Amino acid sequence: QSVLTQSPSVSAAPGRRVTISCSGGSSNIENNFVSWYQRLPGTAPQLLIYDNNRRPSGIPDRFSGSKSGTSATLAIAGLQTGDEADYYCATWDTTLSEMVFGGGTKLTVL
Amino acid sequence: DVQLLESGGGLVQPGGSLRLSCEASGFMFSSYAMSWVRQVPGKGLEWVAVVSGTGLTTYYADSVKGRFTISRDNSRNTQDLQMNSLRAEDTAVYYCAKHRGGYVYGMDVWGQGTTVTVSS
Numbered sequence: 001q002s003v004l005t006q007s008p009s010v011s012a013a014p015g016r017r018v019t020i021s022c023s024g025g026s027s028n029i030e031n032n033f034v035s036w037y038q039r040l041p042g043t044a045p046q047l048l049i050y051d052n053n054r055r056p057s058g059i060p061d062r063f064s065g066s067k068s069g070t071s072a073t074l075a076i077a078g079l080q081t082g083d084e085a086d087y088y089c090a091t092w093d094t095t096l097s098e099m100v101f102g103g104g105t106k107l108t109v110l
Numbered sequence: 111d112v113q114l115l116e117s118g119g120g121l122v123q124p125g126g127s128l129r130l131s132c133e134a135s136g137f138m139f140s141s142y143a144m145s146w147v148r149q150v151p152g153k154g155l156e157w158v159a160v161v162s163g164t165g166l167t168t169y170y171a172d173s174v175k176g177r178f179t180i181s182r183d184n185s186r187n188t189q190d191l192q193m194n195s196l197r198a199e200d201t202a203v204y205y206c207a208k209h210r211g212g213y214v215y216g217m218d219v220w221g222q223g224t225t226v227t228v229s230s
Contacts, residue, residue, distance in 0.1 A: 050216035
């Protein structure tokens with residue numbers, strides 16, 4: 001059982017916009033920075049979003065992040081088949097003194 | 111180029127030990143916290159442990175506390191994960207990851223992973 005809750009799967013057609021939510025609490029999301037990771041099949045995770053809404057260099061602006069209270073959201077616009085992957089949110093949990101991950105959301109681009 | 115290269119994975123019997131290493135290059139190693147993150151086949155990412163840039167602060171997931179020890183050698187740009195009393199549920203791909211700063215920040219560089227299999 002993950003501390004952060006994500007929907008197991010989401011799907012959308014190419015070109016559409018999809019959002020992936022991540023729900024937590026006051027000891028993690030509300031008071032710490034959220035990051036998002038993409039894990040393409042057979043590859044290491046890649047940082048997509050850090051500090052709630054900032055993109056590392058090289059990440060397209062189709063990917064965006066936001067946070068409100070105890071929830072965070074990753075949005076992907078202009079979906080491409082190459083975006084099919086597992087997406088994970090993560091943040092530090094101040095009570096647990098652990099980095100916590102969401103259970104992951106599998107994105108299917110139909 | 112910023113790179114992390116893990117080594118040390120393999121097959122080990124339940125109750126055995128294994129030491130993973132991660133060699134870093136291309137950045138000021140001592141300025142960044144470093145973590146180990148694992149992924150059991152078919153499951154999600156699980157954070158394992160973190161060590162601060164100085165090496166003085168460490169934290170562990172409950173699932174490995176008391177069995178795993180994370181450490182780093184800033185003179186050699188390496189970090190290690192000593193894994194003792196291994197269990198079947200520790201079977202996973204283990205990734206070395208660099209934080210963007212301290213341990214509360216996201217992880218911006220990942221190694222390619224090393225596979226640990228715990229089985230008799």
